[in-house]
Amino acid sequence: MKNKQMEILFLPTERGTVKAYVYGFKTPRSLGKVIVTFNNVSVEAKGYRRNKTIIKALAQLHETIVNNQDS
Secondary structure (H helix, E strand, C coil): CCCCCEEEEEEEECCEEEEEEEEECCCCCCCEEEEEEECCEEEEEEECCHHHHHHHHHHHHHHHHHHHHHC
16 A cells, blocks of 8 residues: 655635645655645645645635635
8 A cells, every 4th residue: 555645734824724735746856736725715736846836726726716706
């Protein structure tokens, strides 16, 4: 059985806590996945660079929240 590891990042904000669940990225340039949640909104991003993938997921979360407020 493969050993699955996950890293959780908690990012406190004025309106609540953003949680980022980071999977993979074991070796440089290996595929990984980041799931970012805030309140009841979740976004998933996959990539080969850990930091860029986290930033990408946070940007997608921001876009989702901003677009939902407008409607």
